[in-house]
Ligand SMILES: [Zn+2]
């Protein structure tokens with residue numbers, strides 16, 4: 001039983017221990033090590049876990065160093081159809097949504113152990129190889145920098161889902177997600193939506209022939225978060241060096257996902273032809289980049305999606321895009337409350353929270369399960385996390401400048417009513433914030 005939530009782990013153990021020998025593991029990495037030494041007949045695994053997520057564990061268990069005929073049951077609080085399909089494709093035999101009824105769990109376990117419900121492992125994917133990337137490792141002490149460096153944030157794309165041009169969105173802008181966090185001379189880039197193109201132009205101007213060493217953090221790889229990548233011209237300069245960070249994908253490695261997105265069917269220049277030095281790092285924990293420490297947290301969104309917390313020079317910036325509250329989507333339960341609280345804690349005390357909010361409550365009613373939040377969700381979240389400033393982010397393509405003005409006012413009113421001191425505004429393409 002592999003789960004980072006101790007309550008669920010203990011509960012499943014209590015339920016199953018009368019009939020089976022049960023061993024527990026606290027995350028994917030721990031589960032993988034224990035599964036290999038203990039060789040269980042069934043692995044029950046969560047999806048969203050630190051260090052290694054459940055999709056990757058499924059793939060390892062089904063891989064050449066895995067456990068052959070082991071049965072795998074994924075138990076996740078993510079009810080999205082995408083996650084079930086991707087878990088089965090990664091090698092899971094069955095899927096159960098948490099919190100589960102005791103009988104549902106025992107039925108599925110019994111069925112799997114009696115030989116029912118087994119799916120064949122998928123064939124290896126062409127091109128999927130061991131050229132994966134380095135893995136980040138856990139860190140000891142926080143980074144120190146003796147020289148104070150200015151920290152600022154610049155938004156290059158703030159729209160969600162689809163680029164949106166035209167006169168109705170000129171003030172907030174229409175480029176999709178791309179945010180620059182600067183600590184001195186080191187650019188940290190969060191997400192590679194279409195806003196990344198202009199960032200590339202600006203960096204080339206600013207560095208004026210000096211080599212650029214940049215760090216690109218990718219929350220997830222839906223189109224609106226990667227489409228600017230091939231148009232980021234500093235990638236074509238052999239003097240530059242970039243590192244792309246995220247977690248392993250649900251189906252393939254981070255490098256493979258980027259490589260496939262630039263297959264010749266979609267773009268004329270393949271990833272391997274980019275002239276800059278390009279590394280891909282699959283995160284297992286926090287990483288230190290110069291004076292900045294970047295940690296991550298899984299979000300509730302179809303597929304694999306993570307948010308980031310950047311700490312540098314005594315400032316904290318949290319980026320939570322593409323997230324639907326656990327209790328909001330799955331109903332109120334102790335588990336959902338713990339999961340929602342974990343994300344609030346992740347953002348606790350931020351100087352700047354960049355928080356997605358895409359819908360009004362009315363719009364949400366028809367879009368429940370799409371993996372996004374409402375303005376009410378964002379305001380309640382910011383108040384609870386006690387953040388100094390909140391930038392509303394990932395604007396819906398249907399939200400014109402006038403609608404956005406009204407949405408911001410609505411959020412401010414909610415925060416005011418809640419007695420919160422959080423300053424709220426909507427991010428717009430080109431906005432720069434000194435911290
Ligand atoms: Zn998005």
Ligand SMILES: [Zn+2]
Nearest residue numbers: 220222301322
């Ligand atoms: Zn998305």
